[in-house]
Amino acid sequence: MAPSIQLDNITPNNKKLLQLINEVTLPVKFSDDYYKESSLNGFSKLSYYGETPVGVVKAKLQVPQGSSTPNIVYIESLAVLEPYRGLGIGKQFIDFIKQQAHISYIHEVTLHVWAKDEKVVQWYQKQGFVVKEKVPDYYKAHGLESPDALLLSLQV
Amino acid sequence: MSRRGAPIIANKEDGTFKEALTLFDSKQYKKSLKLAEQILKKNSNYSDAYSLKALNLYNLKEYEESEIYAQKAIIKGDKLPVTNHILGILRRQQGNHKQAADFFKAALEHGSTNNSIWRDLAIMQLQNRDYKYVIQSRHAFLESAMGYRQNWTSLSVAYYINEDYDAAVKTLIKIEDLVKDKIETEAEIIEDSEVYLFKLQALAKTDATAALKELEGIKTLDVTGALELKANCYMQLEQFDKAQKTYRELLKRNPDNYQYYRYLEAALGSSDKSAKLRLGLYDKLAKFYPRSDPPKFIPLTFLKAQDPEFEPRMRSYVLAQLKRSVPATFQNVKPFYKDSAKVAIIEKIVLQYLAGLENSPLEFVWTHYFLSLHYLRLGKLSEAxxxxxxxxxxxxxxxxxxxxxxxxxxxFGDLTQSCEVINFGRELDLQDRFVNTKTAKYYNRANQVDKALATVSMFTKNDSSPNGLKDLHTMQASWFIIENGEAFLRTYKETKDAKFLGLALKRFLGIVKIYEEFWTDQMDFHTFCMRKGTCRAYINLLEWEDTIYSSAMYKRALKGAVDAYFIILNEKLNEVEETYVKLNKKEKVAKMKQTEQDKIAYQAYTDDEDFYGHKLVDVLDPLGQLQIKFFNHLFTQSPDSILANEIQFQLQFEIGKKVALVLSALNKIVKADPKNVNIPYYVLSLKNQTKFTDSLSKKLIEKTLEKYELSDPNTLIDSYVTGGDFKSVLGLINVHNLDIPGLQLKPKIMELLGHLEPFEQSELLQLIK
Incomplete structure (x- = not known):
């Protein structure tokens, strides 16, 4: 019997997992402030494969300039440990984010992705994301070679 | 009532005394004390008042003054019942149960009509393990209050622990008819059921047939207990067929109980039969109880590794668990690691399994986990x-x-990195108490006591204290206290700062206190269990209490204490309390500040002014202290145990007064453990000793040593130190440290050290002089 895949909250007691999974998975390194942030809100989730934490997503509402109501859910980071990919964990994250957008009456989900990592870009496209624009040098501060990013967008 | 030396007007004082007693009973110690003093002012021979004064003072925490008046009471009233009774209560409060029993006895001998003293006396006698006399006391009290079932039960138990099972049963039969129609409440029903089973347990000791007759169709709340007793009776009577049927009934109730399988085989007489026959039995049982572990596990213990049945069975046993990613899989097969042929098969099975796991991430990692534990157990650290x-x-x-x-x-011996790794793991799940305590333990191992305490304090009840040290002592968290003490002792050895020696002793004594509490905690049960009728559990409790001082934890504290007191004896310690007056003003301020900080970090008991343990270190007779505070408990409770006699040898040899005690310790060690690796050390210490100089002692030693081939110490050593394990090398080092001319052990020690793990090596290297 395959283990179940379930989402659970990030709490002060397990928030170290967010940093750990991100750091071993993503090409960029976030600042300590990113993890210190008390914004471990309803948009952030851990994914458990059986009893083992294997993935994590962190997202927030984005308010456009000159407005006071958010119109975008922005995924700040989404990571699944390498051996646990292809099991539907990432898809469950996206479904969860879509659902959250729906609850907040928001119709767009966006995120940045490293342009060079075609595999990842393809995966998002498979989930229905389209390239909205190319952002040159987005990852320059992180010291990545060819630091361009793609802004991906999903209409929900 | 006539009092020795009491004047005629004593009556008025009697009235006052009664009033004082009432006040004492309602805990108004100050008022009671005042009245007692009033009496004594008028009549300085009124010894009852002296004893009451002593008792009140004791409860007001005026311990020294209390003892002065207690002594006066003893002199003036040694033949008076009330004085003796009150003194008995005082001694009981002080935890001196031997003297308490003496006073209670004296009170009764001198005509006290207060029958409850018999009960108090019985409890003291039980506590002191004076079982012989308990019967009389329980009997006397029963006669004064026959209407209570618990008094009959008490007497019956008294007979039982004296192995007079007949009398135990007869006592209970007498009361059975009387209570028959009066059992109504739930408590009474439970009591009745328990006492009845206790009676049958006693009966089974002398007449299993009679017990079985009553067990037939028994109505009881403890069905399992009754069945176990029944099976036991059948075994006694050698009615094996009925016995095995009963064990099968028990298995139906709990197919995970290993004991039942063993008993079942005893009843079937199959334990020494062929593996094939036994396999047949277990395969049948496994079909009945497919979810139970024992029928699958036990065949693996009796099948030889070469048996063609072994490998496939082991494979399905291990893999069934690895497939479910059971973290404890290794724990479950660990018992097989004594057999290297079985280990080889396990290794082969698991490595094969791992090769096909590329696409099953959880099974893949947990199998790695298993293999790491496997190699760790084999001492292959790099593989692990x-x-x-x-x-x-x-x-x-x-x-x-x-x-x-x-x-x-x-x-690997890298304690610092070890702490970092485990702490990283802890941070992944701050709610996990198990990891938290393990981390605290590792910090202690690395002598980082502050971090250890800070970590464990995240889970303790800290109330107003800055950390959980006091709570850990209240909650009897011996695992932490012992690790903390051992860390302090190591820190002393590194820094030679006597402060840490005191702290170490303080913690070791903390363990002793916990075990002393275990012992005093019995007190309530001598009454409570009789009232509840839970005699079988009570008997188990008494038996367990008789072994507490040989528990692994107590022994660890004792070993630490031996180490510490011998350091006090042999090393010149830096001044424990630097003379305060010698310091200048600035130093004084700094010192006070340090003390305040230390108090926060180290004080284990509220209001303990000697939180450094200065008073424990600053003693004139360290070995005497070692005996009184630590050693006597073990030596009294298990006088023949190996550790007790190893320490006794060391102690009496060092004291150097009674050679008979030294030799008797050696004899007991040889008797209990003829291959003890330390025997060469003991023998050679005696051969080269200079402590005992009188001719009789020398003769006795000579006579004892005749048994050992001593023409060449090397032969002696080689005949005992055969293995290359930690204990053997330690034994060799002890001999080496005796510094016997012409004996070159260092090369051999160094060679053997090479086979040990790094952390063992460094521990032993420190001991070589």
């Missing part, structure tokens, strides 16, 4: 590290992996 590292790299979110890696690093 390789596998656990791979597991962490694969799935870094599983806390168990960090625990294991820390453990492997510990075996």
């Amino acid at each position: 590290l390789k596998y656990v590292d791979a597991a962490i790299k694969h799935t870094p979110t599983i806390v168990e992996f960090y625990l294991l890696k820390a453990r492997v690093l510990k075996h």
Whole structure:
């Protein structure tokens, strides 16, 4: 019997997992402030494969300039440990984010992705994301070679 | 009532005294004390008032003054019942149960009509293990209050512990008819059921047939207990067929109880039969109880590794668990690791299994985890590290992996890194208390006591204290206290700062206190269990209490204390309390500040002014202190145990007064453990001793040593130190440290050290003089 895949909250007691999974998975390194942030809100989730934490997503509402109501859910980071990919964990994250957008009456989900990592870009496209624009040098501060990013967008 | 030396007007004082007693009973100690003093002012011979004054003072925490008046009471009233009774109560409060019993006895001998003293006396006698006399006391009290079932039960238990089972049964039969129609409440029903089973347990000791007759169709709340007793009776009567049927009934109730399988085989007489026959039995049982472990596990214990049945069965046993990613899989097969042929098969099975796991991530990592533990057990540390590292790299979110890696690093001797790794694991799940305590333990191992305390304090009840040290002592968290004490002792050895020696002793004594509490906690049960009728549990409790001082934890504290007191004896310690007046003003301020900080960090008991343990270190007779505070408990409770006699040898040899005690200790060690690796050390210490100089002692030693081939110490050593394990090398080092001319052991020690794990090596290297 395959283990179940379930989402659970990030709490002060397990928030170290967010940093750990991100750091071993993503090409960029976030600042300590990113993890210190008390914004471990309803948009952030851990994914458990059986009893083992294997993935994590962190997202927030984005308010456009000159407005006071958010119109975008922005995924700040989404990571699944390498051996646990292809099991539907990432898809469950996206479904969860879509659902959250729906609850907040928001119709767009966006995120940045490293342009060079075609595999990842393809995966998002498979989930229905389209390239909205190319952002040159987005990852320059992180010291990545060819630091361009793609802004991906999903209409929900 | 006539009082010796009491004037005629005593009556008025009697009235006052009664009033004082009432006040004492309602805990108004000050008022009661005042009245007692009033009486004594008028009549300085009124010894009852002296004893009451002493008792009140004791309860007002005026311990020294209390003892002065207690002594006066003893002199003036040694033949008076009330004086003796009150003194008995005082001694009981002080925890001196031997003297309490003496006073209670004296009170009764001198005509006290207060029958409750018999009960108090019985409790003291039970506490003192004066079982012989309990019967009389329980009997006397029963006669004064025959209407209570618990008094009959008490007497019956008194007979039971004196192995007079007949009388135990007869006592209970007498009361059975009387209570028959009066059992109504739930408590009474439980009591009745328990006492009845106790009666049958007693009956079974002398007449199993009669017990079986009553067990037939018995109505009881403890069905399992009744069945176990029944099976036991059948075994006694050698009615094996009925016995095995009963064990099968028990198995139906709990097919996970290993004991039942063993008993079943005893009843079937199959334990020494062929493996094939036994396999047949267990395969049948496994079909009945497919979810139970024992029928699958036990065949693996009796099948030889070469048996063609072994490998496939082991495969299905191990893999069934690995497939479910059971973390404890290794724990479950660990018992087979004494047999290297079985180990080889397990290794082969698991490595084969691992090869096909590329696409099953959880099975993959947990199999790595298993293999790491496997290699750790075999002492192949680099392999162990390789596998656990791979597991962490694969799935870094599983806390168990960090625990294991820390453990492997510990075996490598790298305690600092070990702490870092385990603490990283702890941070992944701050709610996990198990990991928290393990981390605290590792910090203690690395002598980082402050971090250890800070970590464990996240889970303790801290109330107004800055950390959980006091709570850990109240909650009897001996695992922490002992690790903390051993850390302090190591720190002393590194820094030679006597402060840490005191702290170490303080912690070791903390363990002793916990075990003394275990012992005094019995007090309530001598009454409580009789009232509840839970005699079978009570008997088990008494038996357990008789072994507490040989528990592993107590022994650890004792060993630490031996180490510490011998240091006090042999080393010149830096001044424990620097003379305060010698310091200048600035130094004084700094010192006070330091003391305040230390108080926060180290004070284990509220209001303990000697939190450094200065008073424990600053003693004139360290060995005497060692005996009184630590050693006597074990030596009294298990006088023949190996550790007790090893310490006794060391102690009496050092004291150097009674050679008979030294030799008797050696004889007991040889008797209990003829291959003890320390025997060469003991023998050679005696041969080369200079402590005992009188001719009789020398003769006695000579006579004892005749048994040992001493023309060449090397032969003696070689005949005992055969293995290359930790204990053997330690034994060799002890001999080496005797510094016997012409004996060159260092090369051999160094060679053997090479086979030990790094952390064992460094521990032993420190001991070589």
